[in-house]
Amino acid sequence: MRIATWNVNSLKARMERVPEWLGYAQPDVLCLQETKLADAAFPHLAFQALGYESVHHGSGQWNGVAILSRVGLESPVCGFADGGEPDQDTRLVTARCGGVSVLSVYVPNGRAVGSGHFAYKLAWLARLRRHLEAVASPADAVAVCGDFNVAPADQDVWDPKVFEGSTHVTPEEREGLSELLSWGLVDAFRGVWPDEKLYSYWDYRAGDFHEHRGMRIDLVLVSRSLAGKLQWALVDRNARKGKFPSDHAPVLVDVEL
DNA sequence: ATGGTCGAGTATCGA
Numbered sequence: 614m615r616i617a618t619w620n621v622n623s624l625k626a627r628m629e630r631v632p633e634w635l636g637y638a639q640p641d642v643l644c645l646q647e648t649k650l651a652d653a654a655f656p657h658l659a660f661q662a663l664g665y666e667s668v669h670h671g672s673g674q675w676n677g678v679a680i681l682s683r684v685g686l687e688s689p690v691c692g693f694a695d696g697g698e699p700d701q702d703t704r705l706v707t708a709r710c711g712g713v714s715v716l717s718v719y720v721p722n723g724r725a726v727g728s729g730h731f732a733y734k735l736a737w738l739a740r741l742r743r744h745l746e747a748v749a750s751p752a753d754a755v756a757v758c759g760d761f762n763v764a765p766a767d768q769d770v771w772d773p774k775v776f777e778g779s780t781h782v783t784p785e786e787r788e789g790l791s792e793l794l795s796w797g798l799v800d801a802f803r804g805v806w807p808d809e810k811l812y813s814y815w816d817y818r819a820g821d822f823h824e825h826r827g828m829r830i831d832l833v834l835v836s837r838s839l840a841g842k843l844q845w846a847l848v849d850r851n852a853r854k855g856k857f858p859s860d861h862a863p864v865l866v867d868v869e870l
Numbered sequence: 871a872t873g874g875t876c877g878a879g880t881a882t883c884g885a
Contacts, residue, residue, distance in 0.1 A: 622885085623877055647885090649878065674878060722885060762885095816885085817875035860876075860885080 614684065614711055614870050615640045618758035618831055619852070619863035620719070620814070624648040624677075627859055628656065634852055635663055640865060641684045642710045644717035644758040648677035655679065670706040677703050678719050678759070684711030695743040704737070707748055712870065713839070714749045718759035723780040731780065734762070738789035742796055751797030754870075755836040760814075760861065762830055763790045765800060768810060769829035781830060798834040801866045805846035813848050814861045822853055833866045842868045 617640040621627040624645065635643065643665070648655065651673035660667045664683045670691040671677030680686065687709040692700050694707070704719040718741060723734035741757075749755045763786045767773040776782045794800070802811075812827025821827065835843070844867040853862040 626877065647877095675884075724884080819874045821874095857876095 614642070614713065615865055615867050616642045616644075616713070616715070616756050616758060616833060617863050617865035618644040618646070618717070618760075618833055620646040620760040620831060620859060620861035622647050622649075622859040622861065624650055624656070624679075625654075626857065628659070630852065630857065630859070632659065632663060634849075634863065635665070635681075638849060638863065638865060641682065642713070642715055642756075643681040643863075644715065645679040645681070646677075646717065646719040646760045648679055649674060650677050668706055668708055670703045672703045675702070676719055678706045678717040680706055680708050680710065680715055680717050682708070682710040682715070686710055690748065693740060693744045695740065695747045697740070700737075705741070705744065707744075713754045713756055716745070716755075716757045716759070718757060718761070720760065720762045722762050723786070726778065726780055726783055734780075735785055735789050738763075738786070738793060742793050745793070745796055749836075751836055752838065753836060754839050755798070756839065756866075757793070757798060757834040758832070760831050761790060763787060764828045764830055765790055765803070765832070769812070771810075771812065771826045771828070781828060794834065797836055799837065799840040801833045801835045801840065801843055802829070802846040802848070802864060804840060804843055805866075811848050813864050815853065817860050831861055831864045833864055835866070835868070839868050842870065844869050
């Protein structure tokens with residue numbers, strides 16, 4: 614099974630590139646973030662014509678997440694299922710695809726260290742773990758896919774010095790991610806490529822992509838049962854090139870089921 | 871030279 618995740622930075626703006634990418638990358642499951650669409654505007658039919666069922670959780674303008682699957686899509690859940698108050702944002706959708714519990718997540722950016730948005734980001738990460746506890750067991754086949762807005766290690770940013778004091782690299786954010794991993798998840802890309810410095814996001818400005826000034830913040834986290842069956846992982850940098858790209862590249866992982 | 875670019879929507883804000 615090929616599982617992929619892609620922050621598309623507006624699905625409306627990416628409706629040429631996403632179907633094109635499905636055609637050549639052939640994922641079985643694709644998690645999308647930042648669709649920036651209301652549910653009524655999500656192009657279910659266009660994806661159905663390509664063989665994908667889909668579930669979307671969005672409110673328009675900001676955020677918005679989806680799961681596309683050509684191996685079945687059952688028991689969709691929008692937002693947190695931990696019994697708490699509904700999230701103010703549309704950042705999480707969960708579904709069962711081909712025997713795997715799949716989560717598409719868009720962790721808040723945090724904006725500035727110490728801000729209210731930063732506190733919301735940390736709380737959101739902690740709540741994601743509680744959601745996971747509510748919907749799955751670590752012994753299950755689980756894939757938590759998305760834009761985490763956290764670079765797990767200094768290896769995952771082009772120049773750690775530039776990011777000192779900034780979001781995405783603080784000990785608090787990395788601790789939040791570690792707490793999530795400690796539920797029973799493995800960073801699939803890093804498992805396949807322990808030493809590579811490869812990124813999944815590059816700012817549009819200043820030619821950052823061509824200068825290799827990026828961060829690896831888009832992750833596929835798999836439970837141990839899937840981690841043992843990892844075949845391959847890839848950041849598709851080609852999808853960041855050319856006309857009208859997202860500022861993120863898709864990350865894909867192959868597991869033998 | 872201290873910006874640079876996108877996408878939302880149509881003045882700025884968010885990333």
